[in-house]
Amino acid sequence: DAKTTQPNSMESNEEEPVHLPCNHSTISGTDYIHWYRQLPSQGPEYVIHGLTSNVNNRMASLAIAEDRKSSTLILHRATLRDAAVYYCILRDSGAGSYQLTFGKGTKLSVIP
Amino acid sequence: ETGVTQSPTHLIKTRGQQVTLRCSSQSGHNTVSWYQQALGQGPQFIFQYYREEENGRGNFPPRFSGLQFPNYSSELNVNALELDDSALYLCASSLGAAGAGAKNIQYFGAGTRLSVL
Numbered sequence: 001d002a003k004t005t006q007p008n009s010m011e012s013n014e015e016e017p018v019h020l021p022c023n024h025s026t027i028s029g030t031d032y033i034h035w036y037r038q039l040p041s042q043g044p045e046y047v048i049h050g051l052t053s054n055v056n057n058r059m060a061s062l063a064i065a066e067d068r069k070s071s072t073l074i075l076h077r078a079t080l081r082d083a084a085v086y087y088c089i090l091r092d093s094g095a096g097s098y099q100l101t102f103g104k105g106t107k108l109s110v111i112p
Numbered sequence: 113e114t115g116v117t118q119s120p121t122h123l124i125k126t127r128g129q130q131v132t133l134r135c136s137s138q139s140g141h142n143t144v145s146w147y148q149q150a151l152g153q154g155p156q157f158i159f160q161y162y163r164e165e166e167n168g169r170g171n172f173p174p175r176f177s178g179l180q181f182p183n184y185s186s187e188l189n190v191n192a193l194e195l196d197d198s199a200l201y202l203c204a205s206s207l208g209a210a211g212a213g214a215k216n217i218q219y220f221g222a223g224t225r226l227s228v229l
Binding site for chain 1 (some may be wrong): 138223
């Protein structure tokens with residue numbers, strides 16, 4: 001799987017929007033962009049995924065650059081419960097793409 | 113719909129011992145993946161089982177082995193425990209198989225914290 005680069009940590013004020021960046025300059029045309037997050041003392045939790053177009057769901061929005069070399073996870077109003085490590089992961093749609101390859105992620109702190 | 117459950121939640125073993133960790137998949141899921149997460153690191157893929165067959169393996173030695181049962185629950189076995197095996201072990205279930213993985217969502221349990229002394 002192609003590699004991703006994320007900032008080690010970010011801070012946000014409660015009820016403010018948060019933009020979490022991810023660079024993936026070696027992304028291939030068949031790579032999906034996935035985001036998972038891991039709250040303290042829990043397993044990772046799926047957030048959102050996309051291929052080319054921007055995506056929205058009840059948890060977040062995913063903005064994908066036109067050249068697909070970067071993406072941004074957007075939390076529209078951060079809450080204390082959103083404090084977690086956020087992982088940006090590329091998944092190849094080719095055969096054998098069965099595992100998630102996690103990096104170190106971005107640790108998001110939310111300030112009350 | 114029940115989520116992914118893992119047991120036990122915590123475990124302490126001594127070096128050289130063997131350990132078995134258990135995972136119950138989310139209802140309707142036929143694929144189970146196991147991950148090891150060292151402190152401060154992201155989870156690392158150990159292996160995956162699909163319909164009771166190993167379906168892919170990460171860079172882990174053969175002393176890490178597993179099973180998947182007809183009800184799709186799974187076990188992770190680790191023999192000859194080493195101090196570096198101390199970690200959080202995560203199980204994730206999903207619906208699908210290799211090749212369908214790119215859009216496939218994995219649902220994780222809360223993990224088993226293993227300490228090797």
